Amino acid sequence: MLEMHHISKVYRTDLVETHALRDFNLTVEEGEFVAVTGPSGSGKTTFLNIAGLLEAFDTGSYRLDGESVNDLGDDARSRIRNRKIGFIFQSFNLIPDLDVYDNVDVPLRYRGFNAAERRRRITQALELVGLASRMKHVPAQLSGGQQQRVAIARALAGEPRFLLADEPTGNLDSLMARQVLDLIEEINRGGTTIIMVTHDPELARRAHRNVQVMDGKVTDFQPFEPRPLIAASAERAARV
Amino acid sequence: MFAYHVRLGLKSLRRNPVLTALMIGAIALGIAVCLTALNVFTLVSGNPLAHRNEVVFAVQMDSWDPNDPWDDERPTLLPYELTFRDAQAVLASDIPDRTVVMHKGAFVLGPPADAEDAAKPFIAIVRLAQAAFFPMFDVPFRYGSAWDSATDATAAAVIVLSKESNEKFFGGEDSVGRTVKLDDRDYRVIGVLDEWHPVPKFYDLNNGSLDDPEDAWIPFSRGELVEAQTAGNTNCWKPEVLNSYREFLNSECVWIQAWVELGSRDKVEEFKAFLDGYVADQKKLGRFPRPLNNKLSTVGEWLALNKVVEDDNRVLLGIAFMFLAVCLINTVGLLLAKFSGAAAVVSLHRALGASRKQIFRQHLVEVSLIGLAGGVLGIGVGYLLLMALRQLYNSYEAVTRLDWSVGFMALALSLIAGVIAGLYPTWRICRVQPAPYLKTQ
Numbered sequence: 001m002l003e004m005h006h007i008s009k010v011y012r013t014d015l016v017e018t019h020a021l022r023d024f025n026l027t028v029e030e031g032e033f034v035a036v037t038g039p040s041g042s043g044k045t046t047f048l049n050i051a052g053l054l055e056a057f058d059t060g061s062y063r064l065d066g067e068s069v070n071d072l073g074d075d076a077r078s079r080i081r082n083r084k085i086g087f088i089f090q091s092f093n094l095i096p097d098l099d100v101y102d103n104v105d106v107p108l109r110y111r112g113f114n115a116a117e118r119r120r121r122i123t124q125a126l127e128l129v130g131l132a133s134r135m136k137h138v139p140a141q142l143s144g145g146q147q148q149r150v151a152i153a154r155a156l157a158g159e160p161r162f163l164l165a166d167e168p169t170g171n172l173d174s175l176m177a178r179q180v181l182d183l184i185e186e187i188n189r190g191g192t193t194i195i196m197v198t199h200d201p202e203l204a205r206r207a208h209r210n211v212q213v214m215d216g217k218v219t220d221f222q223p224f225e226p227r228p229l230i231a232a233s234a235e236r237a238a239r240v
Numbered sequence: 241m242f243a244y245h246v247r248l249g250l251k252s253l254r255r256n257p258v259l260t261a262l263m264i265g266a267i268a269l270g271i272a273v274c275l276t277a278l279n280v281f282t283l284v285s286g287n288p289l290a291h292r293n294e295v296v297f298a299v300q301m302d303s304w305d306p307n308d309p310w311d312d313e314r315p316t317l318l319p320y321e322l323t324f325r326d327a328q329a330v331l332a333s334d335i336p337d338r339t340v341v342m343h344k345g346a347f348v349l350g351p352p353a354d355a356e357d358a359a360k361p362f363i364a365i366v367r368l369a370q371a372a373f374f375p376m377f378d379v380p381f382r383y384g385s386a387w388d389s390a391t392d393a394t395a396a397a398v399i400v401l402s403k404e405s406n407e408k409f410f411g412g413e414d415s416v417g418r419t420v421k422l423d424d425r426d427y428r429v430i431g432v433l434d435e436w437h438p439v440p441k442f443y444d445l446n447n448g449s450l451d452d453p454e455d456a457w458i459p460f461s462r463g464e465l466v467e468a469q470t471a472g473n474t475n476c477w478k479p480e481v482l483n484s485y486r487e488f489l490n491s492e493c494v495w496i497q498a499w500v501e502l503g504s505r506d507k508v509e510e511f512k513a514f515l516d517g518y519v520a521d522q523k524k525l526g527r528f529p530r531p532l533n534n535k536l537s538t539v540g541e542w543l544a545l546n547k548v549v550e551d552d553n554r555v556l557l558g559i560a561f562m563f564l565a566v567c568l569i570n571t572v573g574l575l576l577a578k579f580s581g582a583a584a585v586v587s588l589h590r591a592l593g594a595s596r597k598q599i600f601r602q603h604l605v606e607v608s609l610i611g612l613a614g615g616v617l618g619i620g621v622g623y624l625l626l627m628a629l630r631q632l633y634n635s636y637e638a639v640t641r642l643d644w645s646v647g648f649m650a651l652a653l654s655l656i657a658g659v660i661a662g663l664y665p666t667w668r669i670c671r672v673q674p675a676p677y678l679k680t681q
Contacts, residue, residue: 049675054591075595082593089678093588097251107592109244154592166679 001193002028002051002162007060009046009216020046021057021216028195030161033188035207036197043216044197045166051195052085052164053077065161082110086155086192088184090167092147094139094154100126101135104154111158125153129183145176152183156192163187165196169203181206241598242605249606252585256578260610263574267614267654267661268621270567275622275650276629277560282646284450285549288438289377289539292501295337296376297508297536299498301326301519305477306529318535319475320446320497320546324489327496329518331370335511336500338376342369342460343496344447346471349456350421351409359408364455365471366422367444368463374400374431376501377443382406384416384431387459395461399427405455406432420456425466427458437641442539444497445546447472470495492527500536512536564653568661575607575665587674596670603666604659611658615651622650 007024010017021043028034038044049055050062053069062069065084069077087093094103104125108118126132129149139147148168155163165184169177181203188194196207204210212220253260289296300318302310303326309315322330327341345368350361373379374386383406387398399420406415406429415429433453440449462468467485476493502508515534522528537545579586586599594602623642630640 045675045679052591054675054678055673075597078590078593078595078598081591087591087678093584093591093678095585095588097255106589109241110589110593110595110598112241158593 001030001032001065002026002195003061003063004047004051005061007047007050007057007062009043009050009055009057019216021050023217024060026211026218028193030193031188031191032209033185033194033207034196035204035210036195036213037199037201037204037210038213040199042213044213046216047213048164048166048195048197051162052087053081078110082107083158084161086158086160086163088148088151088155088163088165088168090170092139092144092151092171094147094150096139099136099138100131100142100150103139103150104157107154107158121157121159122153125157126150128156129153143176144172145179148172148176148180149183152180152187156187161193163192163194165194167198168196169198169200177203241601245602245605246609248602249609252582252606253609256581259574259578263571263578263610264613264617266567266570266574267611267657268617270564270657271615271618271650271654272621272625274560274564274653275618275646276625277557278649279622279626279643279646280640281549281553281557282643283439283641284553285543286439287540287543288440288442292378293538293540295501295503296539297500297502298539298542299330299500299515300535300537301515301528302530302533303492303494303522303528304530308477309530317545318533319494321473321475321494322496322498323492323494324496326518326522327498330498330500330515333511333514335502335507335514337503337507338372338501339499340370340373340376341496341498342367342373342443343463343470344368344444344454344472345463345468347422347456347468349405352419352421361421362408364405364422366456366458367454368458368460368468370460372501373443373457376499377438379436380434382432382434383414384429386431386457392459392461395459395465397422397425397427397462398430398459400431400433400457401429402433402453402455403435422456422458423466440543440548442543443499444472445542445548446497449546449548464489502536508536564657568657571610571658571661572664575610575662576668579603579665579669583669583672584677586669586672587677590672590674591678600666600670603669604662607658607662607666608655609658610662611655612651614658615654618654619647619650622647 004024004026007021008019009021010019024043024047036044036047046055050057064080069080072080095106101122104122105118108121113121123132126135129152131146131149131153134142134146139150142150163184168184169180172180184194184196185206196203198204211218287293299322300320301322302318303323304310304319309317310319311317322341331339331341333339345366347364347366348361349364349366351359367373370392371386371389374381382403386400387396391398399422401415401420406412409415409420410418415432418429419426420429421427436453438453441451441453472495474493474495476491478492480491482488482491500511502511512534516532519528519532519534589599626640626642
């Protein structure tokens, strides 16, 4: 599903070279919920950006959903991002002057769906996160937890194969954090592969597997024990 | 997707209203100045008789001083006007389809004696010409018509009024058959012109190329009868004693403009031969001391010969476009600042699946909207500038009217200007690396 072999990434300035990832190897199976932990600066976010095709890597190979992404151009990478990957960010990253409906609509517009299909998907996604009644609210009118749920709805509306979450509960209080995590678990039970970067060991424990990253390398991981997918997720996987 | 881009563009512009206003204002200012200069240039450089350019000709003959050319700086140039005698010879030729010899005069034009509350008499500029003036120059009539060619010979006291003169004395109503006074004589109105403001005033460039047309027209032959003085330029080279109007008419002074309509190349050649023959005959009589040099010019050639579009106009236009360039450079700076501030939102769009091309198109639509808004505002400001110019310089009324084709040109120019100003900032925002902005937004 996601296979990274010997990935390296170096950030260079005039003065310093920073090895963000070095000989990074990771395989994530379909339907897994993987938590990636590690101290600050260990390379977690760089890994997530490369996994999400937001950054290029220097060496190594990366196959996503069976397809090598090493040499893809910008159009192809954007298409994969749009169709197969959903993002959840720590700071929600909603567009402040678009209402909830329009925020969820953004990736669907780039997908080229017609208006009726977009409406169906947006409504479905917002119902799933419990915010169907807040479609016309702008982000500033929502609590942090609600904003994050809108971001999750936006990520889910395109029915992605992967959900990449970067500290999704980092800006939330404990109650909100629990609700969001419950939602993420529910999404995973639906068959979506989830990779979540977090500092919080409590959150990491709720994943199937915990991958520890240190100095740009995977230093430890718990093996994946496959769980049966529910019928709906299998159907969705077949459709995508 | 285009409508979506427009919607996002409008939202983005509303996000920074001050910055947006500054950008639109900068483009509007540049466009307004360009529009003003372009408007004047277009009107001045136009050929109002372009559709008949190949058949209507100005006539010149070099009857000037044997020792001193007409123009010291351009010695090949001929006098722009003819003597009365030579004009009569041109008029007598039956080769042209139409012939007009004419000059302008100043008369006191007064309302009819029976008019109540009519406007006061005023010093009117009157053109003395043949009936052929009107069809040759495509002059439109609102009421009545021109006099006929027989009247050219009889010198009857008939008059054609301009639309403005008719408004002044008759409130714009049909005044055909009514009488007005020209100096102390009664003239019967036989025609009233419709709106007619050829710019430049091609048929008499020698007496103010941007002047309005005359207030009234009367037969050329009336001039001789009433001994009308010319209100235009009179140039003389020969020391002559001129004690009477008759002596003036027979002098070597040039003051009559002559135009002919020649419907074919054969006729042009035939008329040239006629002019050469006439001058040869006159040489035998001791006139035309300079080498044989007659000239027929189309309206376009006539406008170029008279340098209606002066170098100053071109320089002014160049400066206006340079000013627009400065405004655009400022807009580029403002756009860079604006798009830098939008890097986080762009990064988010990239993360959600927008390609660089889509981001490029999105921002190109946004800068086009800025250009369009700048254009609309610029046309408004340009219109006000032209109105201000008209208030300041009444004599330039003809060139301070907004030519709407120039308006549309300005709108297109502003759109292009907006896109040009936006190309570099748009390209830069497309190259932004999304990852850092997504983490720190």
